[in-house]
Amino acid sequence: MRFDTTAFKSLTFFGKRSNAKRVANIQQRIDEEGAGLTRTGLAKKIAIALKWKNPNGSPKCAAGVLEKLEELGVLKLPRKRERERRCT
Numbered sequence: 320m321r322f323d324t325t326a327f328k329s330l331t332f333f334g335k336r337s338n339a340k341r342v343a344n345i346q347q348r349i350d351e352e353g354a355g356l357t358r359t360g361l362a363k364k365i366a367i368a369l370k371w372k373n374p375n376g377s378p379k380c381a382a383g384v385l386e387k388l389e390e391l392g393v394l395k396l397p398r399k400r401e402r403e404r405r406c407t
Contacts, residue, residue, distance in 0.1 A: 341369075342388065342393055342394065344369075345365060345369070345385075345388075345394060346394055346395065348364070348365055348368060349361060349365070349385075349394065349395070349396060349397070352364055353396070353397045354397070356397075357400060358382055358385070358386075358396060358397065358399065358400075359380075359382050361385070361396075361397070362380065362381040362382035362384075362385050363378050363380075363381070365381055365385070366378035366379050366380070366381040
């Protein structure tokens with residue numbers, strides 16, 4: 320996927336500045352590992368791979384960051400899944 324690097328020239332998330340290489344790495348992971356995962360599950364795998372951690376060592380919730388990057392046109396995420404309605 321090609322993207323406009325000017326869209327995130329000064330983007331910072333989790334206290335770290337982003338660059339084209341990092342975003343390309345994230346997109347590659349999405350493309351390779353995204354099939355069959357929810358967006359939350361995918362975000363968790365990416366957070367673990369990129370060592371985005373909370374002070375207690377658990378992976379940060381990166382779903383919001385990934386969705387923001389998608390809104391900016393920098394990433395392409397898998398479609399959102401339809402939630403099953405449960406009858407009560």
